[in-house]
Amino acid sequence: MQELIGTGVALVTPFNAQGVVDHDALTKVVHHQVENGIDYLVVLGTTGESVTLTKQEKQEVIQTIKIANSDRLPMVIGVGGNDTAVVVNELKTSDLSGFTAILSVSPSYNKPSQEGIYQHFKAVSEASPLPVILYNVPGRTASNMSVETVVRLAAFDNVVGIKEAAGDLVQAMKMIQYTPKDFLVISGDDMIANAMTLAGGAGVISVIGQAIAQDFSDMIRYALNGDVGESYELHYKIAASIDMIFEQGNPAGIKSLLNHLGLCSNEVRLPLVKIDDNLNDRLKTFIDQYEN
Template sequence: MIRGSIVALVTPMTPDNALDWDSLERLVEWHIEQGTNALVAVGTTGESATLDFKEHKQVIKRVVEQVKGRIPVIAGTGANSTAEAVELTQSAKDSGADACLSVTPYYNKPTQEGLFLHHDYIAKAVALPQLLYNVPGRTGVDMLPETVLRLAQVPNIVGIKEATGDMVRARTLIENTGKDFVVISGDDATAVELMLLGGDGDISVTANVVPKAIARLCQLAIDGKADDARALNDELMPLHKAMFVESNPIPAKWAVQQMGLIQGGIRLPMTPLSEQFHEPVRAALVNAGVL
């Protein structure tokens, strides 16, 4: 179910930062038309940190209703409180999401045992397939491979979004988990290499801008067509880099706005893309053929 190009969807907002439901509907339809294999609603790129609980639940519900089962919807339901993560995960299940994406608890820096118990508790509390999400550069805590391997034995925990870009770690996870446990990249620049090792896909920021190209990239890599996959990734590398000239999702939202797909809202403490980066990001969009 969870394989290929999975867009980490931006959450459209109006200039006064209200949720923009019309743009969200159009964005979902565009991704399906472009060949995106699955959607992540309200992940990091979807500004989960600045949506309140009501909005968080509403966005997931609206995305599920719009998709109508055509591709999987993965709901971002992570929190640094286990009770809150359970509440969000239960709401996602009630809304009909196909799986959830649960980030390691941020800021409070739990131990490895704390990470295990947190995710184990969520998986046992809510009967919804759970993808672990390890992104230590943002959370301040690193879920080590030995903890992931323990969690891979827990029913309902079906995979991991591994965003470290560490291919030694990726190989360890791919080779030591069962065939039903998916290992998905969370780092666009290195996603090809993870998939060529036997990984299952890419939860992609770049796919917000070039979904068709990322879908093709993932298929080539999963099929083991290394030369073609790497050549396409080289073409996309300027865009991968442009999406991170400032903290995600700042560049991605600016780029999607420039393409005419959303309005310009982004919530504090995130700010609009700094003017000094407008031309570099625009040049990457032009190079990718979307402007």
């Protein structure tokens, strides 16, 4: 899965003032990724507000992204949930043509045991026609995938990697150490993406990279090449914006930044709300100074 080493971005779903999906803005966002060094696109993840899109809207979003991308970058699609049977059925019945892999989040709300998480992903692995990237994000799921569980799941031929977003560098390093050499340990946390990559990780699935695409993807390239000084120089240049975009929730923060770049509006769907004026002003100041 060499095509998934580097910087992937979790695409937003832009909305207009009426709350309708803005397909023209989505096309602009995709072009921005392709033209500024991003390596692959992640479709219908958390950042894409997939949980508040209807089935029809999801299909329309996929179609718009496919047309805008025009096979220029590999694409990964989010297929996950907390009902194993529903996820399995979706994998068996969905048209996944044009996608390189699926990204499947560990079940939220149910809080399964490690054995439950293993059995869930065993079923996902057996049902998926595409390679599977696991997704560990305890801040959203309320349960952490242990290193041992990830190592067990890495034994399945089509479980090719994990998006590791526990924010725990030690845990990430153990995953890198104990999984097979070709298993991709991908950072799901922008702030430690550089450190994880330098430690032997496979890059990042990023949120901030969607806005600061060229420098963030260059940072990861430097890290993959072992160019420590160059990679950290870019990391520290970008770091303040990472804190800011997550300060009042994702994707409200990144949408504000994309709005300042003229790519899409800052509209989100309830229960999410837009960031406040103070944070919005700080993000504008950051990007104005960054670009000059």
